[in-house]
Amino acid sequence: MPETPTLSKSRYMAGWQCPLKLWYECFCPDLAQPADEASLARRQEGDEVGALARQRFPGALVTAGWDRPSEAREETRRLMADPSVNAIHEAAFEFEGATARVDILRRNDDGTWDLIEVKSVGEAEDVHRRDASFQRWLLGKAGIPMSRTWLMVLNKAYRYQGGALDLTQLFRMIDLSACAERVAPGIEQEVVRFRAVLGASDGPKVSPSSHCYEPYECAYLQHCTAHWPKVDHPVEWLPSYGGKTSMKAHQAGTHSMMDLPPERLNALQRRVLDCYKAQSPWVGSGLAKALEAFTFPIHFLDFETVSSAIPRLVGSGPYEAIPFQWSCHTLDEQGRLTHHEYLVDDTSYPREKLFTALLEVLGEAGTICVYYAAFERGKFKDAIREHPHLAERLQPAIDRIVDLHPIVKEHVYHPAFYGSFSIKWVLPALVPELSYKELAVQDGMAAVRGFLDMLGTTDPEAREAKRKDLLDYCGLDTLAMVKVREALIRLAQTH
Numbered sequence: 001m002p003e004t005p006t007l008s009k010s011r012y013m014a015g016w017q018c019p020l021k022l023w024y025e026c027f028c029p030d031l032a033q034p035a036d037e038a039s040l041a042r043r044q045e046g047d048e049v050g051a052l053a054r055q056r057f058p059g060a061l062v063t064a065g066w067d068r069p070s071e072a073r074e075e076t077r078r079l080m081a082d083p084s085v086n087a088i089h090e091a092a093f094e095f096e097g098a099t100a101r102v103d104i105l106r107r108n109d110d111g112t113w114d115l116i117e118v119k120s121v122g123e124a125e126d127v128h129r130r131d132a133s134f135q136r137w138l139l140g141k142a143g144i145p146m147s148r149t150w151l152m153v154l155n156k157a158y159r160y161q162g163g164a165l166d167l168t169q170l171f172r173m174i175d176l177s178a179c180a181e182r183v184a185p186g187i188e189q190e191v192v193r194f195r196a197v198l199g200a201s202d203g204p205k206v207s208p209s210s211h212c213y214e215p216y217e218c219a220y221l222q223h224c225t226a227h228w229p230k231v232d233h234p235v236e237w238l239p240s241y242g243g244k245t246s247m248k249a250h251q252a253g254t255h256s257m258m259d260l261p262p263e264r265l266n267a268l269q270r271r272v273l274d275c276y277k278a279q280s281p282w283v284g285s286g287l288a289k290a291l292e293a294f295t296f297p298i299h300f301l302d303f304e305t306v307s308s309a310i311p312r313l314v315g316s317g318p319y320e321a322i323p324f325q326w327s328c329h330t331l332d333e334q335g336r337l338t339h340h341e342y343l344v345d346d347t348s349y350p351r352e353k354l355f356t357a358l359l360e361v362l363g364e365a366g367t368i369c370v371y372y373a374a375f376e377r378g379k380f381k382d383a384i385r386e387h388p389h390l391a392e393r394l395q396p397a398i399d400r401i402v403d404l405h406p407i408v409k410e411h412v413y414h415p416a417f418y419g420s421f422s423i424k425w426v427l428p429a430l431v432p433e434l435s436y437k438e439l440a441v442q443d444g445m446a447a448v449r450g451f452l453d454m455l456g457t458t459d460p461e462a463r464e465a466k467r468k469d470l471l472d473y474c475g476l477d478t479l480a481m482v483k484v485r486e487a488l489i490r491l492a493q494t495h
């Protein structure tokens with residue numbers, strides 16, 4: 001009988017989501033969808049946050065890797081026995097087949113230890129509490145004299161002042177000691193259950209359901225749903241019918257939107273369903289009236305924002321979305337189109353300069369057309385809060401904003417929207433000759449990566465290439481709005 005594999009912390013967390021996921025993680029990891037770019041970027045950011053957390057509590061690192069668990073535990077024992085070591089990074093423990101590596105184990109004066117789990121998040125969620133509590137349970141069982149259990153997260157109130165990060169302010173500590181104690185009996189039972197899963201020759205029978213999205217979308221989703229029939233009109237093409245909602249329909253055996261009872265859908269979803277049944281675009285009678293909201297000159301405006309766990313722009317905080325770029329196409333009454341743009345090119349606080357330049361372009365007249373006004377309004381309001389002296393000019397600009405998104409959503413549907421009213425889907429459907437496909441930067445996330453790369457490089461050529469890619473992308477975002485509005489005018493005239 002082969003030995004039951006160990007239950008590491010990450011396997012425990014997989015089992016906490018789904019026992020089948022735990023089994024796959026151990027025996028068939030190749031069935032998982034490869035991590036996408038966004039997940040890889042988050043992972044890299046997590047590693048950077050972890051390195052800074054270790055600097056906050058300097059100590060000795062357990063150097064033996066995950067592939068040498070006994071050595072790692074022996075190294076941990078040696079470091080714990082050395083009173084000159086105040087903190088141990090990546091300390092390794094085992095108890096009856098359950099294992100964990102602790103981010104930071106801090107020595108207290110009374111001979112007890114504090115466990116510190118580091119997360120690159122701003123707030124504690126259940127998944128983080130469970131993660132730390134599992135480790136605390138294991139260390140207690142392994143006979144380590146424990147004191148407190150901490151979650152070390154990013155302090156969103158911190159503002160980067162330039163130069164070296166202030167690590168005492170970048171992080172904040174959340175005491176999870178009481179929580180860890182409360183959930184310990186449940187963890188003990190789960191560990192027994194999960195060990196049994198790992199000891200079985202077959203994976204447990206689990207059907208996909210809403211749990212596949214909690215706390216994270218499971219990497220085995222594609223594999224677990226591969227037997228679902230392929231249909232021409234998947235339920236996911238209905239607006240707001242993805243994720244957990246569509247999962248309920250699939251569980252009930254309904255995979256095509258054509259089989260959904262219309263009375264269970266909202267008005268927008270029914271309209272979309274009717275549109276696919278008719279196989280033709282739908283144009284509402286109120287479109288022409290809605291387009292009257294624009295007055296010349298029309299300024300088509302879009303911001304790109306950067307939000308990173310570790311703040312890199314002076315004055316910004318962890319995960320604060322601050323604009324680093326804007327593009328503005330201005331259309332006058334004679335049909336002349338002009339273009340202005342702005343891109344921050346150093347790490348100085350960009351907001352005041354960026355908005356001052358924008359106000360010059362926006363002038364005092366005409367509509368400011370955006371796509372998703374809540375976002376742009378929010379950025380203007382942030383700028384007012386940070387620079388009250390600009391309020392007199394920024395507030396009237398906010399009042400001139402007209403949102404193109406609800407105009408599309410309420411008055412037009414095209415089968416090629418595939419259930420989304422994002423400009424990335426609306427543009428190719430209504431203006432097929434214009435596309436993001438040729439661009440080096442094709443979405444907001446790639447723009448953020450490009451921007452951070454641009455700031456990080458000292459090679460002038462590479463910097464210029466990144467800069468051009470970013471300007472091309474943001475420029476197309478606003479040209480897209482110009483062209484979508486033109487397409488809407490044509491639709492209003494012909495329907």
Ligand code: SF4
Pocket residue numbers: 017018019020021024206207208209211212213218219220221222224
């Ligand atoms: S997709 Fe769902 S059912 Fe399949 S392993 Fe993941 S969580 Fe479990």
